Amino acid sequence: MSYICPRCNTIFSSEEYSQDKFCTKCDTFLKKHQEPRIRKITFTKHEEDSNYWIIPVKQAGSINRSIVKEKIWAYGTDTPGRNLIKPKDWACFYLSKHGIVAHAEILTYPRKMEHPPVNDPEKYNWVFKLGNISVYLENPLKISLTIRKQLDAFKKSDPLSTKIAIDSWGLFVQSNKQISLHDFKLLIGLQ
Numbered sequence: 001m002s003y004i005c006p007r008c009n010t011i012f013s014s015e016e017y018s019q020d021k022f023c024t025k026c027d028t029f030l031k032k033h034q035e036p037r038i039r040k041i042t043f044t045k046h047e048e049d050s051n052y053w054i055i056p057v058k059q060a061g062s063i064n065r066s067i068v069k070e071k072i073w074a075y076g077t078d079t080p081g082r083n084l085i086k087p088k089d090w091a092c093f094y095l096s097k098h099g100i101v102a103h104a105e106i107l108t109y110p111r112k113m114e115h116p117p118v119n120d121p122e123k124y125n126w127v128f129k130l131g132n133i134s135v136y137l138e139n140p141l142k143i144s145l146t147i148r149k150q151l152d153a154f155k156k157s158d159p160l161s162t163k164i165a166i167d168s169w170g171l172f173v174q175s176n177k178q179i180s181l182h183d184f185k186l187l188i189g190l191q
């Protein structure tokens with residue numbers, strides 16, 4: 001934790017402010033300072049035939065357990081895209097009510113197995129490995145209206161359909177979707 005002077009913007013580390021909470025330069029009362037958190041981006045290489053996916057996630061715990069610890073993700077038999085995902089594809093993970101909180105490269109085809117660390121391993125028994133993982137749970141990329149307006153996924157043939165699509169974003173992120181490279185980059189903060 002650090003502190004910042006709201007008047008002269010000097011930042012004080014916790015050791016420096018321990019005496020008192022006033023700026024040594026201008027004597028203003030210091031405020032808690034939130035360090036800007038940088039999203040670590042690992043998306044560097046992609047292939048002509050790479051596909052891009054957005055995968056909704058209900059709980060942050062699944063991100064930590066499956067992606068961070070196990071470096072895997074699991075689909076159910078009926079999960080959309082289960083037959084289509086393949087090595088060298090990329091996926092970004094959308095945590096309900098937060099935004100995009102992770103992305104990763106898909107390293108393997110889904111293989112049928114029961115993987116105990118997965119939530120409900122009997123249902124989610126098509127497991128694939130992930131690599132080049134970036135997780136930014138503390139710093140999600142919010143899907144703002146500005147971003148939604150730029151997504152290929154919502155560009156429809158006429159303005160009204162486009163508006164309806166943008167407004168029903170919640171519906172869009174209810175299941176896995178294939179998205180364009182343009183949208184993928186936008187959603188992981190690269191554009």
Ligand SMILES: [Zn+2]
Nearest residue numbers: 005008023026
């Ligand atoms: Zn000051």
